[in-house]
Amino acid sequence: MSHTELEKAPAAVLGLGIIGSRAYGRLRDAGWSVKAWNRTPKGLPGEESSVLAAIEGVRWISIYLKDSPAVRATVEAILPGLKPGMVVLNHSTLDVETTRWIAARCAEVGADFLDVPFTGSKVASEGGQLVYYTSGNPELLEEAEPYLRVTAKDLIPCGEVGAATIVKLATNLISACTVQALSEALAVATANGIAPENFISAVSKNACASVLSGMKLPTMASGDYDTHFSLGNMEKDSRYVRALAAESGLETPAIDAVSARMAALCADGLADLDYSALAKAYQ
Template sequence: MRVAVLGLGIIGSRAAANLQRNPKNRVSLWNRTPKGLEGEIPDLIEATADADVIALYLKDGPAVREIAERLWASSSGTPVLLNHSTVDLETTRWLAGECAKRQWGFLDAPFTGSRDAAANRQLVYYAAGDPLLLEKLQPFLLETSKEVIACGEAGRATIIKLVTNLVSACTVQALAEGLATASHHGIEPETFTSAVASNACGSPLAALKLPTMASGDFEPHFSLQNMLKDSRYVLELAKGLDTPAIKAVSDRMSELCDSGLATKDYSSLSSPYLDS
């Protein structure tokens, strides 16, 4: 497979490294700001020339639109475009329509999983689009993931990704408030963490985040600014519905990003409570 991976952040760089481990793949990498990684090509058009698959791990909707337009303006081939970036629903539908016009294959394929999952091929892709194309590319997708969940027509995977991130953001805010309240009354973080693990509210997310929240270790696995971006996309999806939880958490994340925590992990929602 001739593959171009565009976007070499926390996830894209690790997914690319996994693809490079398959000697049958020829992998080219590109990032707006060069990272100096093996296989990286500074020029976008050169990096994607004659690619069978172009995989996008970009920051947001505007970045995806800009790069897609640059590709279409210069490409003479008809590769498959895999959008793994978390974007708004309108951008996904636009990508699907524009790819169809040009006879490019397209899959709407955002993922769940953060830094360590990406490194260990433990991502899960929500994948939507042509079922025959998805079937063909499933082995390729499994080179960077442990599971591919078929979601139907393009756009449905984007919706699922955004609403599950809504749940994660609200859960971490609830964990931060619970941890802070328990600590305020003299309960050790370890006791609270153990209690949550044995409670119905326990989850892999709680097990992952609570220890680092208690210690103030906010090394980014999934950044606060990215979760804020996704929360705003969710609010767009939810227009006409009363969604007070994600609105409140989105506002909170905006405040904390403005305070200097934007590049920290979104578990930094607990940061305001550390000194209280």
């Protein structure tokens, strides 16, 4: 295929959750030839009942699934249909071992693989404002850029396959610990008579302010836990990053404590809420 042909080569989106469904919609709206599949049918236009039917005849195969077991099962299911010339792009946040396993399985049948997890949630995916961390063959990533740019505002090269996964896990460590700190700080301030709006204003002018605090503090104060990125998914990612740290012989007391806190709240039935529901324990 020429570069021009590759820009609009047929694609498939596997996984139609919060992010995948919106990525699929943006691709369709952009005039892409794209099919989709979900483990639980969503009834969307162009959705296939079979994952093999979804990938038939496509160039790009984007995976937006919840966790490593789901991704491994889906990759095993599509292997009979993978052929040279097809490119599997994983956008799910996985453990590094699974990321490298996908690359090896694709190589066995002559297909290519790119490690492309993202940062951004529901609003970002609706507006094509995701940021992809990318790793893999640089030439192939260059070919994939027009496809990825339909759903993303930026692409951040990270290195060889697995590097993007590591970066994604490390950044989620920061987000989880930050939201726990915001939850504790909001609880301490309001329990001692500070109005939530005054505390939010104070944080906004403090060196600790961030895009994340600006997004999460107002909704935490109002008790709005509409899901942009679920507590269950963040808890899962915390386990992956803790395992990565343990393999490197590193102690990670902050994420260890937050991971345990998230696991307890998930067990209490909060897993499907936004991960800012870390604050719900104080309300």
